[in-house]
Amino acid sequence: MTEPRIPDWLLVEERREPPKDRDVFLRRSADALRALLREIRSAPERRHGKYAFSTTVRLAFTFVVVLLVSAARNFAFVELVGVGLLALLATYRSKKLVRVLAAPVQAFILAAIILAPSLFWGQTRAFVVVPCKAFITTAALAILAYSTNWNRFTCAFKAFGAPDALVFIFDLTLKYVVVLGEICLETLDAVRLRSVGRNRRKARTLGGVVGGVFWRAQKMAQEQYDAMTCRCFAGKYRRFRAPFRAADLLALALCLILIALFVYLEYAIRCSN
Amino acid sequence: MHIPDNYLSASTCAVLAIATAPVWIHSVKKVTREFPKERFSALGVAAAFSFLAMMFNVPLPGGTTGHAVGGTVLAVLLGPEAACLALSIALLIQALLFGDGGVLAFGANAFNMAFVLPFAGYYSYLAFRRVTRVLSGKSSEGGSLVPDCVAVALASYVGINLAALAAAVEFGVQPLLFTDGAGQALYCPYPLSVSIPAMAVGHLTLFGAAEVVFSVAVYAFIVKTAPDFAVNRAVFAPKSAEAQPDAESEKKSKFGPVYLLIALLVVCAPLGLLAEGTAWGEWGADEIAETVADGKTLGYTPAGMTDGFAWSALIPDYSTNGLPDWAAYVLSAIAGVALSVICFKLAAAFVKSEPSQQS
Numbered sequence: 214m215t216e217p218r219i220p221d222w223l224l225v226e227e228r229r230e231p232p233k234d235r236d237v238f239l240r241r242s243a244d245a246l247r248a249l250l251r252e253i254r255s256a257p258e259r260r261h262g263k264y265a266f267s268t269t270v271r272l273a274f275t276f277v278v279v280l281l282v283s284a285a286r287n288f289a290f291v292e293l294v295g296v297g298l299l300a301l302l303a304t305y306r307s308k309k310l311v312r313v314l315a316a317p318v319q320a321f322i323l324a325a326i327i328l329a330p331s332l333f334w335g336q337t338r339a340f341v342v343v344p345c346k347a348f349i350t351t352a353a354l355a356i357l358a359y360s361t362n363w364n365r366f367t368c369a370f371k372a373f374g375a376p377d378a379l380v381f382i383f384d385l386t387l388k389y390v391v392v393l394g395e396i397c398l399e400t401l402d403a404v405r406l407r408s409v410g411r412n413r414r415k416a417r418t419l420g421g422v423v424g425g426v427f428w429r430a431q432k433m434a435q436e437q438y439d440a441m442t443c444r445c446f447a448g449k450y451r452r453f454r455a456p457f458r459a460a461d462l463l464a465l466a467l468c469l470i471l472i473a474l475f476v477y478l479e480y481a482i483r484c485s486n
Numbered sequence: 487m488h489i490p491d492n493y494l495s496a497s498t499c500a501v502l503a504i505a506t507a508p509v510w511i512h513s514v515k516k517v518t519r520e521f522p523k524e525r526f527s528a529l530g531v532a533a534a535f536s537f538l539a540m541m542f543n544v545p546l547p548g549g550t551t552g553h554a555v556g557g558t559v560l561a562v563l564l565g566p567e568a569a570c571l572a573l574s575i576a577l578l579i580q581a582l583l584f585g586d587g588g589v590l591a592f593g594a595n596a597f598n599m600a601f602v603l604p605f606a607g608y609y610s611y612l613a614f615r616r617v618t619r620v621l622s623g624k625s626s627e628g629g630s631l632v633p634d635c636v637a638v639a640l641a642s643y644v645g646i647n648l649a650a651l652a653a654a655v656e657f658g659v660q661p662l663l664f665t666d667g668a669g670q671a672l673y674c675p676y677p678l679s680v681s682i683p684a685m686a687v688g689h690l691t692l693f694g695a696a697e698v699v700f701s702v703a704v705y706a707f708i709v710k711t712a713p714d715f716a717v718n719r720a721v722f723a724p725k726s727a728e729a730q731p732d733a734e735s736e737k738k739s740k741f742g743p744v745y746l747l748i749a750l751l752v753v754c755a756p757l758g759l760l761a762e763g764t765a766w767g768e769w770g771a772d773e774i775a776e777t778v779a780d781g782k783t784l785g786y787t788p789a790g791m792t793d794g795f796a797w798s799a800l801i802p803d804y805s806t807n808g809l810p811d812w813a814a815y816v817l818s819a820i821a822g823v824a825l826s827v828i829c830f831k832l833a834a835a836f837v838k839s840e841p842s843q844q845s
Contacts, residue, residue: 288807292800292821296817296821300820300823302824303823303825311832341800478808482808
């Protein structure tokens with residue numbers, strides 16, 4: 214009886230070194246999506262404290278701040294609001310601060326780059342004022358977005374008398390960003406896992422991923438419509454009347470003070486001219 | 487003590503910035519290694535304290551003004567490295583946002599107020615504390631507030647005067663090193679024989695006293711009401727092993743009284759406006775020609791100042807068009823405090839190293 218012999222090919226040490234492959238595009242896209250989904254999922258966990266302003270008042274207050282800062286010609290008003298926002302930001306924890314400040318800092322830098330040529334024409338004031346305004350308005354919106362439970366925006370929109378169609382679109386958008394984001398993430402992971410060897414055309418998969426997600430979105434929208442029709446949803450949202458709290462009164466007073474300051478400072482600058 | 491731009495030559499500013507750089511590097515390394523991330527907000531609060539202390543101007547007969555800095559007390563409470571960083575951030579905010587102290591001269595100001603002051607004050611405090619405790623018969627374990635306050639008072643006096651001496655020397659060497667063809671100074675026109683006495687008069691008397699009062703008041707207040715804030719283990723005896731704070735209790739440290747004190751200082755900040763006049767060595771380019779030393783008016787504006795670097799700050803001299811001075815001053819105080827805290831909170835988010843237990 215002959216002894217079993219190990220085939221030669223099994224004795225040869227296999228040295229497979231796959232060519233270095235770059236998957237920056239896929240990895241970054243997936244990371245960005247994960248961060249977005251994490252943010253949306255954490256939104257419902259945001260607890261509004263006992264003394265916090267209601268979402269409707271927050272929305273109105275932010276709108277007034279953005280409007281007044283954008284319209285202000287007296288830089289003292291911009292400074293005043295900016296200092297108020299800085300004081301509020303100083304109370305935030307480190308991680309939240311980084312998240313809230315990311316967009317305003319980008320807006321500031323972008324505005325400064327766009328306005329950099331104005332320096333050559335001696336318009337130093339515009340170079341200072343516009344980036345500051347961009348920072349403050351973006352910071353106001355970021356503070357609203359990161360400290361408010363997003364589901365309550367639907368409520369707040371309706372309280373302002375927004376058309377049902379708009380409320381419906383906003384409501385569905387929030388939900389579908391999560392659902393479609395997950396589908397997108399799974400597709401990206403699948404593409405990354407199945408991509409064996411050196412593949413220089415990973416960026417070209419974008420069309421396929423987006424197309425696939427779009428097709429599924431269409432299908433899900435139809436299913437959603439059918440399901441809602443079956444449940445007798447006629448596209449009407451009822452107005453939810455949140456109780457008016459003492460904190461809301463404070464916000465209202467603050468809003469009136471801001472408007473009065475705006476008018477006073479604008480009048481002062483007009484008189485000085 | 488804030489040296490404005492164009493009072494020192496660019497080369498002097500560069501030399502002093504390079505001299506301060508190793509101190510910053512050492513401080514950053516030590517603080518990131520030994521400071522718990524949760525306590526970074528304490529650094530922001532410390533910077534805010536210093537920022538506010540520098541807003542309370544004290545008048546000196548003769549028309550000049552000065553202020554406390556609080557560098558020694560911060561060094562005692564948090565350690566000299568942490569105080570160095572806190573003071574540097576406070577000085578940077580003052581220079582960039584309020585035009586108080588030069589942007590080019592930031593390295594020089596940091597050398598004087600963020601290096602000389604806290605380090606000299608801190609090591610003086612350690613020496614004085616030994617003496618005051620021996621004299622008062624108190625042991626090294628707790629219950630020795632009065633002798634420690636005396637040590638803080640003496641050390642803060644030494645610290646501010648050494649910092650003022652450093653600034654005076656920097657001013658005084660300028661006319662020796664930089665003059666034009668006509669023999670006129672290009673930058674600060676006053677030699678050492680004028681700058682050292684001029685700075686010493688204020689700092690040995692009223693400004694030194696202001697630093698002592700501020701330092702002792704803050705030290706006593708914090709030790710009594712918010713001992714959690716004092717994290718310098720070399721000064722404040724570490725708690726026993728059982729009483730060592732865990733991560734959770736670190737987060738819940740009680741800084742409430744400290745925040746209340748800051749709020750009070752912000753509200754009282756306009757008191758600093760009562761002092762009229764300009765600090766010695768901080769005149770504007772339009773004022774310097776009229777200054778008098780040894781009974782003689784200077785009579786010219788140094789060329790380095792007329793053609794020098796000019797930084798347009800966002801809220802120059804803590805004032806803004808359209809708002810009364812007191813309101814602008816309070817607004818500046820809030821901005822300074824908020825920015826100080828934000829800077830260190832952002833730093834805490836980016837610090838990766840795990841802090842080791844302080845020894």
